[in-house]
Amino acid sequence: MARTNLFARILIYSALILAAIAFLAPFAWMVSTSLKPLNETMSLPPRWIPNEIHWENYPDAIREMRYFWRYAGNSLLLCLLSVVGTVASSALAAYGFSRIEWKGRDTVFVILLATMMIPFPVVMVPIYGLFKSLGWIGTFKPLWVPTFFAGAFNVFLLRQFFLGLPKDISEAARIDGCSEIGIFFRVILPLCKPALLVVALFQFLHTWNDFLGPLIYLTEQKDFTLALGLQSFQSQQGGTAWHHLMAASTLVVLPVIALFFFTQKSFIEGIATSGGKN
């Protein structure tokens, strides 16, 4: 809709700017609070710019969280393991669902799609029981081992990308005597690096943000992830030291936002693809 008159354009931009302010305000409020002394968080009406910038809220919050750096290390380790697991297993499965024609393939794929509807809380108890009988409760294993078994959403996403590649390139490689696994590694994967990056990013985000998983599987405070550590910090605080809580929240959000700005294009394309855009 290119031809819009001046009046309409002013209206559209006003609406966009208003919405943008509403969407950015909570971020600004978070950072602003994180730099205030405690008494100023309670002043009315609230000030956006603190009288004096209190950077020391950040080291203070880290100290009060006790294991902050351990939490960060745990989160990073889990992200790394689950990204490796997800990319490897989902790529294999997506290849099997898109680049090889086998009997019953599309029926099995429908089952895969259907499993996306199963909410984690529904299967949480038996899975917990299973991990308990393996002696995995209180370890990281329940949080990363399952990622090596191809989650449905990632398989679906990669399959969309794999289907987009012409059939001829596989045929040509087959005629040259390349095995299926050879085609997978030497032909398809190099062509799909952007798609693999998207899946890696989504998994990183998922693991970094996950709350329910760490909540049920991790038992020792020092094994917590950042998300769980932040929640435990908040419940100790009882929600009064807002300057420290906001500083801690900023520190947990910041890595994700930074990652997004470096990989924005892949991110947006990946999400658009998940909605059925080819």
Add this chain to the structure above:
Amino acid sequence: MTGQERHNLRVGLLFISPWIVGFLVLCAYPLVSSVYFSLCDYSVLSPAVFIGAQNYRDLAADEVFWTALYNTFFFAALAIPLGLLVSLSLAVLLNFEARGRGFFRTVFFLPSLVPMVCLAVLWQWMLNGELGLVNSTINPVLDVFNHALGTHWQAPNWLAEARYAKWGIIFTVLWGVGNAVVIFLAGLQDVPRHLYESADIDGASFWQKTLHITLPVISPVIYFNMIMGLIGSFQVFAVPYVMTGGGDGPGRSLLFLATYLYQNAFDYWNMGYACAIGVILFAIILLLTLFATKLSERHVYYAGK
């Protein structure tokens, strides 16, 4: 089956074998045993004892469960349509103008990256009755009205009042609609331009174009976002859990099905009861998805069909 077909089947299954193992161990087995445990007295610590439909009978008589069910439906009935409305409106606005689109899209998308725990902590502060940004924005506006009309309106203490607590959670999740905005925008950009051009020639207004071109063409995307919203809303957990410190809010107003399931499983070790809640939760999502799909068969338009 020819030799080639057999070979393909073998290789295909080999490639998808990680998923097959995951499906059997982490999906099919837990789903079946969840149904079985829902018919048992089970605490993980001791073996499950079959007790028939007792858990379901207990649920039917459990007032707390009905509260959780009501809260979940209340939340979903508002969060899903509002989420669709907000994200689609933002995407339509973005689709108008090329200039600044990237910037605004990023702004709308950013909150959806925020981890649930941060989201909950931040909005607990935003919605603070006295000091929060939401009320310190609303109250001065209300004061203007109060002054003019002689009324005594005041913004509620959102999360501390049973009547308004769920609205607090709804605002919180609405801030994170960015994912849907990006998906809608991609859908809008796929609407063939020539449709608008011929409508322009016929002198169609903006609303006519929206109603007769845009909405029908992007209806599959609306359907997709609706299903995603449905699955997400019915299992809402982290935000209310963190905001209430693992509790259920004022007057149990923030107790949802997933929270009650969690409490039964891991606070009371009443795993059989928790599984029964899980089975009901799954049945609700399944039925509503099927219902939405039936509805979409009538109203969703797929190009080329």
